Amino acid sequence: MLLCIDCGNTNTVFSIWDGTRFLVTLRTTTEHQRTADQYFVWFSTLLRHNNLEGVTIDEVIISSTVPRVVFNLRVFADRYFQTRPLVVGKPECLLPSPPRVDEGTQVGPDRLVNTAGAFDRHGGNLVVVDFGTATTFDVVADDGAYVGGVIAPGVNLSLEALHQAAAALPHVDVTKPQGVIGRNTVACMQSGVFWGYVGVVREITERIKAEYEAPMRVVGTGGLAPLFATGDVLFDTIEDDLTMHGLTVIHNYNKMQDAG
Secondary structure (H helix, E strand, O other): OEEEEEEOOOEEEEEEEOOOOEEEEEEEEOOOOOOHHHHHHHHHHHHHHOOOOOOOOOEEEEEEOOHHHHHHHHHHHHHHHOOOOEEOOOOOOOOOOOOOOOOOOOOOHHHHHHHHHHHHHHOOOEEEEEEOOEEEEEEEOOOOOEEEEEEEEOHHHHHHHHHHHOOOOOOOOOOOOOOOOOOOHHHHHHHHHHHHHHHHHHHHHHHHHHHHOOOOEEEEEEOOHHHHHOOOOOOOEEEOOHHHHHHHHHHHHHHHHHHO
16 A cells, blocks of 8 residues: 655645555654654554554655655655655656746645646646645646746744734634624734735735636645635635645556556
8 A cells, every 4th residue: 555645844644545545644743853763653553543553555655845854754664664765856756747947946845746636636727725834826737737836924824923023912723703803802813814815815816817818726725725715715626635645646657657
């Protein structure tokens, strides 16, 4: 079976793919100090908890926006599953459609994976909006290539910056406020963040569509996508497992290339 690992700035997600579905998805905090052995203790413990201790993993693919963790994840795959993992963004990991960007530009692995997953499910001419540590907008061409996008501060990152920079403002959770006009400090902050990001997503996607000059679908993903979908008609569809699906697409493409 295939183990898909997506390492972001905040969380690292492990999912086991049996060829037709994900058997389990596990999430942990991203820590570059974590060793391969620590990964295995955590991973094997949760597999037992999910009654999956007998699962045989023989293939691994990794996407990581945190370069320092890749070495220990490689060791984790080699030591405990006797396999050399595919790492998205490395030359040996082929993409179904290579990105078309300025020469010398390094595209984040997460954006390449989202592009592959979105194209596989929805075809081309897409805007993929991913609510992660940063809020990213990825433009997927009609042939499935990543052709550019936008990076904005993430929702939680903005809230944390507001809290740290203004001593009188508390830390608040992201939620849809009852109204736009807040009647207390927390409600004011929640309204500013929620409706502010609704405006950010709507304005950026509309400007992308105008510049792209072709009909486009908007795909939302990331943990906060369903929340922001309640604020306005921002997305044509929401995918909660887009990154993991993209990893299976890229892995399958490389297997087919090897077989050919």
